[in-house]
Amino acid sequence: MNIRTEIIAVGSELLLGQIVNSNAQFLSQQLAELGMNVYYHTVVGDNPTRLEQAIDVAKKRSNIIIFTGGLGPTKDDLTKETISNALGKKLVFDQEALDSIENYFVQSKRIMSENNKKQALVLEGSYILKNDFGMAPGMALEADQTIYMLLPGPPSEMKPMFKNYGREYFQKQLGFQEKIISRVVRYFGIGESQLETDIQDIIDEQVNPTVAPLAGDGEVTLRLTAKHVDELVANQLLNELEQKINQRVGEFFYGYEQTTLPLELKKLLIEKQKTISAAESLTGGMFSEQITALDGVSQFFKGSIVSYSNQMKAQILKVSPQTLQEYGAVSEQCAKEMADQIRKLSNSDIGISFTGVAGPEPHEGQPVGTVFIGISMQNRETQVYSFHFVGTRKGIRVRTVKYGCHYLVKLLTEIE
Template sequence: MKQIRTEIIGVGTELLLGQIANTNAQWISEKLAKNGFNVFHHAVVGDNLQRVINQFTHSESRSDIIIVTGGLGPTEDDMTREAFQQISNLEMVEHKPSMDKIETFFRKRESVMTANNRRQARVFKGAEAIENEVGMAPGMIVQHQHATWIFLPGVPREMKQMVEHRVIPHLKQQTGLQTVIKSAMLRFVGIGESTLEDQLKDIIQKQHNPTIAPLAQNEGVAIRVTAKASDDNEANQLIEKTKQEILSVAGAYFYGSDEETLPERVFSLLKTQGKMIAAAESLTGGMFTDRLISLEGASKVCSGGIVCYDAKVKENVLKVSPDTIKKQGTVSEQCAREMAENVCTLMDVEVGISFTGVAGPDYSENNPPGTVFIGVAQKGKETFVKKFIFQGDRDIIRNRSVIKGFELLWNLLKIA
């Protein structure tokens, strides 16, 4: 059976300028994948007639289904129809139901409809028009040469309605495709992408269905497992089997699936174990506490935190020993230890965590940027402090410190 090649084109200079993100392509790709369609290409082209023509010509040479979003509005820079007419020579006609809707829109608002609004009601002769239930410009499905062309508005709410109500059903009926493509994300922390891939090389080398792809993420590494099957149940079974193979090798680093985050996993462990946590934050400036308390129900696990950026706050509020600050400095193992222990005592919680270090760009206390100490104290247990050297700018160093703090807590709590 021939593989169906699908392509998505976004039309609009604003996409190229970065003024808006091309979320349409992402959303459409996800919907197509769930219904078994492989998207081979994404393309973005600005509002220039010749460039749009060139892109359409190139896309037609390589794809079976071409979905175009944007460029169907009333203004002169909306030229999707004009570009396609140049390569197809198809006649454009006014779609009366859409024109009636546009005229009614202006009449109800007692405003004058300018002539250019008639542009929005134009469709290609013989095309299957797609009613715009939440806007004005209709979409359309056109067969030309070997390809199916689908033209959709760029406004997300208008596009989504058309894709779900008309486009997906049409494509499934047209192709007879009875498959689904489903993915699961397995999330790991405490192991690098290259190391994880090396550990899984035997599984990856024999992959076929499902396929396996390592992906670097903000919170560690993810493995995407993608299965193609006749239905959701079969896809889930294929994914689960591969997941268990992966976890048999790298399960020690696995913390969650799909959209689960590391803060959520730590939150869940704290809640299950009935423990409260508080944080003493210097270089992170409250970032750790913010991520924890942004979760619903955080008051059950987090009593608060102390932002102690200045040495005087560490000494006067957090009660870090003046002798420690004088002799060892604020960027030291001993300072991190006292910060964690003291916030645990002051807040009367079971777990205290501390962050102190140098975010940069300059040295501090003879420590280079990226030097970070994280301490974790528990009532009735020995406090531990870990030193790290992170690379990057201030934001990256601070963010990595917070993630590492959650990683340390996850490793600690999951064996409690």
């Protein structure tokens, strides 16, 4: 079967820009892992005529059509009704879904309206996809050599429904025997274009396993996917591919799946039994906020000082007035003293500092994007890293924090 998949997102709020169509992105990633080609993304408002037109177009070019949204209890939730008319299929109550909805209202001591019953309606003869986190069930139906799948709009309902039931349906319906295993490998400190250049021959030669580069927030991730009837063999294929890639760009590797640089930093600080404190200027507490957003940070994080003005740098951090006068706050010398002083003041094993110009105007003769990051550690020479970032004020600050975490991770990895 030549799989041609189309995703139709239903909801006027999507067209108005009130919410982002994250469902389509999620489904495309999931379907790619299954080896299913997604050719089209369509968005249509809560209008039965336009939805019917979208269905007519999709039927001519796709043999799998997945709908998200429009399964709720309100008048503008018309996906089921419109597809029912388009396919000539009746809508019938799914008793299990109806019982679940009625039970919810009994337990919450609320009166159930007739509209809520509507959520239990399904296309006659369809395969029911259970909704573990909401009321409206999903469903799948094959008609005229086309598979139709209807999923709820809220991501909190749609994602687990597809992962737990939708994937299995497609695997059985399409006769997939191979297990599909994916692994996300994360890199920082190398641009997407450079990483692709370094592994271009691997990308060009890919068959099984495959590699897909993804970029976002100044980081690069690779999604490695292998297929095999034996899961152990599939994982071995991934191991071999990852090893081959990291022989070239392994110095930039820092973790897997949904991890983050602050989370990897936390793991290493706990593992190495090191404490840390921060002196922040241009980042304005952003580093500290990201660290303290993680649980268990009291084990290693002593605290921070946001020393935005030169007065605070001199009076609180004890940065030398001579340094500030001779070199300025945006300098290698100031970053070094800030890192050294915060480590000593807090009696931490490590002190990190951030100083620079986030914009929008130059400062002390330094252009926007000039950044210095200092890292001080007892019995080691203090290191200062200099950068010139391009982008918005927020973007410069975000990248500064990421690079701070990146160099701390590298430092801690080297420690015995």
